[in-house]
Amino acid sequence: xxxxxxxxxxxxxxxxxxxxxxxxxxxxxxxxxxxxxxxxxxxxxxxxxxxxxxxxxxxxxxxxxxxxxxxxxxxxxxxxxxxxxxxxxxxxxxxxxxxxxxxxxxxxxxxxxxxxxxxxxxxxxxxxxxxxxxxxxxxxxxxxxxxxxxxxxxxxxxxxxxxxxxxxxxxxxxxxxxxxxxxxxxxxxxxxxxxxxxxxxxxxxxxxxxxxxxxxxxxxxxxxxxxxxxxxxxxxxxxxxxxxxxxxxxxxxxxxxxxxxxxxxxxxxxxxxxxxxxxxxxxxxxxxxxxxxxxxxxxx
Amino acid sequence: xxxxxxxxxxxxxxxxxxxxxxxxxxxxxxxxxxxxxxxxxxxxxxxxxxxxxxxxxxxxxxxxxxxxxxxxxxxxxxxxxxxxxxxxxxxxxxxxxxxxxxxxxxxxxxxxxxxxxxxxxxxxxxxxxxxxxxxxxxxxxxxxxxxxxxxxxxxxxxxxxxxxxxxxxxxxxxxxxxxxxxxxxxxxxxxxxxxxxxxxxxxxxxxxxxxxxxxxxxxxxxxxxxxxxxxxxxxxxxxxxxxxxxxxxxxxxxxxxxxxxxxxxxxxxxxxxxxxxxxxxxxxxxxxxxxxxxxxxxxxxxxxxxxxxxxx
Numbered sequence: 001x002x003x004x005x006x007x008x009x010x011x012x013x014x015x016x017x018x019x020x021x022x023x024x025x026x027x028x029x030x031x032x033x034x035x036x037x038x039x040x041x042x043x044x045x046x047x048x049x050x051x052x053x054x055x056x057x058x059x060x061x062x063x064x065x066x067x068x069x070x071x072x073x074x075x076x077x078x079x080x081x082x083x084x085x086x087x088x089x090x091x092x093x094x095x096x097x098x099x100x101x102x103x104x105x106x107x108x109x110x111x112x113x114x115x116x117x118x119x120x121x122x123x124x125x126x127x128x129x130x131x132x133x134x135x136x137x138x139x140x141x142x143x144x145x146x147x148x149x150x151x152x153x154x155x156x157x158x159x160x161x162x163x164x165x166x167x168x169x170x171x172x173x174x175x176x177x178x179x180x181x182x183x184x185x186x187x188x189x190x191x192x193x194x195x196x197x198x199x200x201x202x203x204x205x206x207x208x209x210x211x212x213x214x215x216x217x218x219x220x221x222x223x224x225x226x227x228x229x230x231x232x233x234x235x236x237x238x239x240x241x242x243x244x245x246x247x248x249x250x251x252x253x254x255x256x257x258x259x260x261x262x263x264x265x266x267x268x269x270x271x272x273x274x275x276x277x278x279x280x281x282x283x284x285x286x287x288x289x290x291x292x293x294x295x296x297x298x299x300x
Numbered sequence: 301x302x303x304x305x306x307x308x309x310x311x312x313x314x315x316x317x318x319x320x321x322x323x324x325x326x327x328x329x330x331x332x333x334x335x336x337x338x339x340x341x342x343x344x345x346x347x348x349x350x351x352x353x354x355x356x357x358x359x360x361x362x363x364x365x366x367x368x369x370x371x372x373x374x375x376x377x378x379x380x381x382x383x384x385x386x387x388x389x390x391x392x393x394x395x396x397x398x399x400x401x402x403x404x405x406x407x408x409x410x411x412x413x414x415x416x417x418x419x420x421x422x423x424x425x426x427x428x429x430x431x432x433x434x435x436x437x438x439x440x441x442x443x444x445x446x447x448x449x450x451x452x453x454x455x456x457x458x459x460x461x462x463x464x465x466x467x468x469x470x471x472x473x474x475x476x477x478x479x480x481x482x483x484x485x486x487x488x489x490x491x492x493x494x495x496x497x498x499x500x501x502x503x504x505x506x507x508x509x510x511x512x513x514x515x516x517x518x519x520x521x522x523x524x525x526x527x528x529x530x531x532x533x534x535x536x537x538x539x540x541x542x543x544x545x546x547x548x549x550x551x552x553x554x555x556x557x558x559x560x561x562x563x564x565x566x567x568x569x570x571x572x573x574x575x576x577x578x579x580x581x582x583x584x585x586x587x588x589x590x591x592x593x594x595x596x597x598x599x600x601x602x603x604x605x606x607x608x609x610x611x612x
Contacts, residue, residue, distance in 0.1 A: 012512045020410045024420055027404070031423055031481065037449060038438060052452025100331035103324040110310050110317035115328060122335055124538055125593050127342030128585025129564075130571045130578050135342055138355060155334045186323030215431035218546055222572070233433045240437025241550060264447045271434050271441075278429045286422055293489040 042066070042268035046261040049268075065265030069273055078232035085149040085231055086213040093154045093209045098202065101160045102190050105167035106176070119157045137223060148223040149216070149231065156212070159205045162295045166201040167194060204292035207285055214278065236274045240267055349583035362579075369583035378566065386562040389472055390543040394536050397480050397487065402525060404484050405491030406517055421492075424485025436550035439478050440465055466555035475551065475560075494528040495521055530609040538596030541588045563588050 006014045041049045045060035053059060069075055104112055104119075126132075136152055137143035171194055179189050195202065217233035224230060311317035318325065349369055351362040373379050404424070411417040430438075445451040445461035454461035464470045502520050511519065545564035552560045563584065571581025596611075604610040 010512060012514065016513045017410070020407055023407060024411065024416070027407075028420060028423055031427060031485070034438065034442065034449075034481075035427075037442075050447065050452070052456050096330045096334055099327035103321075103327040106321070106324060108310050109321050109324050110314060111325070111328075115332070118332070119335060122339040124596055125343070125589050126339065127344070127346040128582055128589060129567050130582040130585055131342035131345030131348065132338070133572060134348075134355070134578065135338075135345060151334075152338050153334075155331050157335070160331065186321070186327070190327070211429060215429075215433075217431065217433050233431055236431075236437065237433045237550070240433065241440065260446065267437065267441050267447070271438055274434045275430055279426075282426060282429060283422065286425060289425065290421075290489055293486075294493045 038268050038271050042265065042272050046264045049264060050261070062265075065262075065269035066273075068262065068266055069269050074227070074230070074235050074238075075232070075270075075273065077228065078230055078235035081229060082214060082232040084146065085216070086210055088146075089150045089154060089213045090206060090209040092150055093156070093159075094202070094206055096155045097160050097205065098163060098195065099190065100155070101163035102167055102194055104160070105164045105171070107168075107173060119160065123157050133222060143223045144225050144229065146229065149213075149220065149229075152219070156209070159208055162292055163198070163201055163205055165295050166198055170197060200288070200291065201295060203285075204288045204295070207288055208292060211278065232274060236270055239270045346582060346586045346589075348579050349586045351579060353579040353582070355578070365579065369580045370587065372580060373584050373587070378561070381558065382561055382563055382566045385559055386541055386543060386564075389475065389548070389559075389562060390540050392472060393476050393479060393543065394533075394540075396476050397483065398529070398533070398536070400480050401484050401487035402491055402529065405488040405495060405525075406521055408488065408492055409495045409521065410513070410517070421485065424488070426485075427482040428486035430482065432544075432546040432550060435478070435482060436547060439474065439551065443474070463555075465551070465553060468556045468559040471551065471556045471559040475547065479547070490532065491525055491528060494525055498524045526607075527609045530603055530607060531611065534596065534599050534603055534611055537599045538592055540595050541591050 006017060009017065040054055040056070040058045042065055043058040043061050043063070044054045045062055046065075048054050048059045103109055104116060106112065136148060142148040142152070175193070176189060179193060184193075215233060216231065217237065220229075220231050220234050221237075224234070311320055345359060348359055348362065350365060350367070351359070352365045352368075353359065353362045408417060408420060411420070427435075440448075442448045443450045443464045445454070445463050450464065451461045464474065498520060503516060506516050506520060541563055543562060543564065545568065548560055548562050549565045549568070552565065567581050567585050567588070570577050570584070600611050
């Protein structure tokens with residue numbers, strides 16, 4: 001696209017353009033600064049952080065906070081559990097979502113409409129927290145097992161609609177009819193035509209599931225009591241919100257100041273530790289997420 | 301939105317369809333089973349709201365209680381606070397965050413410089429991926445008078461730092477402003493997409509008529525967003541009482557409870573943390589679902605009546 005030159009514009013347009021640039025820069029600053037502040041605080045001498053000396057770059061850099069965090073067995077256990085839940089959960093979710101989305105995308109499938117209603121209804125009405133809890137923990141006995149983090153709610157109706165919309169718009173009915181004439185079965189068509197043609201949308205939805213599982217905390221809090229099963233988010237909550245480290249270190253004979261210093265470093269550090277994998281992946285996968293939102297916007 | 305021109309033949313009877321599309325039935329089966337178990341069975345189980353549920357006796361063995369639990373909730377002194385808190389928080393959030401995302405989308409759409417546009421989009425979506433736990437941790441840390449940015453700014457200005465998280469009056473502004481910070485970019489994607497499909501001929505016609513950029517934004521771009529805005533509004537209104545549990549729960553403390561206790565956190569505490577009042581808690585949850593569903597139906601009807609935009 002041709003770049004616009006301010007001097008070629010009318011005075012009103014020029015002022016408007018300048019204003020949009022100023023606003024944009026301001027918004028960038030507002031979004032980036034808090035994140036940057038967490039990063040520099042996690043690397044700086046906590047005394048300087050607490051005294052308000054750290055503003056732009058880390059001062060008297062230290063890795064003390066990270067050493068403490070990475071020396072904590074719970075963090076590693078949390079990472080391991082989260083990876084298990086995320087990989088297992090995403091795999092199962094994809095196995096359930098993609099074939100269903102394909103079936104529902106086929107216009108010659110008689111059960112298509114009633115099944116869509118069956119799925120859509122759950123997006124707007126639910127039995128509520130307590131009946132769900134009683135089902136999962138009392139009736140199914142899944143509490144405090146790995147399964148509770150993988151099986152319940154592995155199908156996200158919204159994600160299924162995204163895949164379905166994509167199949168509908170990218171796989172013409174003629175293609176299926178032609179394949180059928182050549183003796184191609186539904187399964188074969190799904191595996192060797194539909195899925196390879198839809199790699200983009202499948203990766204979008206896979207990433208949605210992955211991020212969801214990575215950030216999952218509510219179900220873990222409800223159903224897991226055994227600390228050995230805790231995912232990373234539960235451990236981060238203990239560090240960030242329940243002041244566990246502070247309480248622990250004060251009993252260890254350190255003074256209040258020392259424990260406050262440590263707690264500050266550890267908290268800023270743990271925000272980074274918990275978000276790092278996402279932050280590293282993010283620039284590469286950002287455009288896929290964007291695509292997903294647009295596909296999901298197609299009316300169900 | 302798009303209609304297919306060619307109507308494929310659908311089998312006349314279920315038997316024919318089964319014969320022809322057997323594989324398709326097997327494809328949806330796992331999804332149907334999953335949704336049936338984890339969504340429909342709890343809906344059925346919601347009947348404990350009308351019973352004196354005792355876990356040892358099961359759903360069927362527990363005696364009917366009629367509307368006892370609903371009566372108890374509506375006559376309890378908390379019910380009003382909790383309902384008001386939920387409504388105020390979610391309506392304020394809706395009213396504040398939607399215009400900001402729309403404004404942001406219009407702003408991003410102004411940039412003709414492709415690389416700046418990409419940078420601002422990439423950066424603005426990023427906070428969406430921060431987990432609620434980390435987000436709340438950051439909020440509490442930043443606002444802490446002893447450890448946070450807020451405390452140090454107060455110190456630098458020579459003002460005594462209060463404790464913003466401990467003030468009931470500040471809970472809503474904190475919740476909403478941080479939510480806007482986190483979700484603004486993400487929520488704008490859909491509006492940006494809608495803006496990219498505006499007919500270029502409209503711009504040319506407006507230029508001929510002597511319209512400046514601001515006029516084009518107000519008279520072309522904003523109206524082109526109306527269908528999208530309506531749909532998003534209806535969908536959000538359908539969740540008006542089910543505003544997220546996680547963030548409110550994590551930002552709660554005893555000092556701000558008078559504004560931060562919402563239906564979702566109340567149901568959780570009453571049902572699972574304090575002495576397991578299953579039936580009572582299920583009744584509140586059921587009322588919540590019914591109100592949500594009614595709001596959705598009502599606003600969808602309203603929108604269909606007065607415009608051609610609706611969910612169904």
